[in-house]
Amino acid sequence: MSALPSTSLWTRLSNPGHFLRWSGAAGPWLAGLSALTLGLGLYLSWFVAPPDYQQGETVRIMFIHVPAAWLGVFFYGSMTLSAIGTLVWRHPLADVAQRAAAPIGAAFTLICLVTGSLWGKPMWGTYWVWDARLTSMLVLFLIYCGIIALWRTMEDPNRAARAVAILTLVGAVNLPIIKFSVNWWSTLHQPASILRMGGPTIDPSMLYPLLTMIAAATLLGVTLHLYAMRTEILRRRVRTLTIREAERLDAGAPVLVPGPAAGSTPLGQAL
Known part of the structure; x- marks a missing residue:
């Protein structure tokens, strides 16, 4: 008897129709909260946070880069968790979540690389160095691109989902390298400044605007992911209907053309 509630919950969580209903209601609220938080974060980071005593105004790139x-x-x-859901539990929404997340993650990774290069020019004297942290982030971006390309080159959605899930799990090895690269190797990139054993090393006048921007970016990312998942579900429904219609036409079924409604005037008489 105790298995019934969990089964019911699993069914609801794995139902695309149920997801479309609650995400449609939550989406506008998330979008509004994202806009408000982002506006506050931009105001704090550009007009309240002081210039750094060494970096000057260049430090403001940090509020986008981080x-x-x-x-x-x-x-x-999140894609790694979705890949496990695809391969182990075969959750219907797992590969939807994974496919929707890939372009968003790639876009933010590219923004990270570009803003880091813009910061590196005045600070390091060059736009790029083959630093461990920078290189591992570049590898992450290339993995994103490979996943997106693999999804687009395979026509069978089920085969594509499994192949992408395996590639995602292999690429997950890069995540701890990104995190601990500044500790494992001698790098130009600064070590962790927020999540560290001794506490943050950033002054509160810059830390709070930065945390606000991180919260705003997270809300924005979740909102984009939510709408991307909705779009992917609807795209798959349209694809399924298109395939069914094509199969029906191939089988020689008559094409149903709706006739004029009762009481309507034929087009020739109307002209």
Whole structure:
């Protein structure tokens, strides 16, 4: 008897129709909250946070760079969980979530790389160095691109989902490398400044705006992911209906053309 509630919950969570209903209701609220938090974060980071005593105004790039880096890693972590859901539990929404997350994660990773290069020019004297942290983030971006390309080159959705799930799990090895690269190797990139044993090393006047921007970026990313999943579900439904219609036509079934409604005037008489 105790298995029934869990089975019912699993059925509801794996039902695309149920997901479309609750996400349609939650989406506008998430979007509004994202906009408000992002507006507050931009105001704090650009007009309240002071310039750094060494970096000057260049430090403001950090308020975009750090949230983008966090989301690049965050979305790949969520894709790893989705890959497990696809291969182990065959959850109907797992590969939907994974496919929807890949372009978003790739976009934030690219923003991280670009903003890091813009910061590196005045600070390091060059746009790029083959630093362990930078290189591992570049590898993450290339993995994202490979996953997106693999999905688009395979026509069978089920085979594509399994292949992408396996590739995602293999690429997950890069996540701890990104995190601990500044500790394992001698790098130009600064070590962790927020999540560290001794507490944050950033001054509160910059830390709180940065945390606000991280929260805003996370809300924005979740909102984009929610709508991307909805789009993917609807795209698959349209694809299924198109295939069924094509199969029906191939079988020689008559094409159903709706006739004029009762009481309507024929087009020739109307003209």
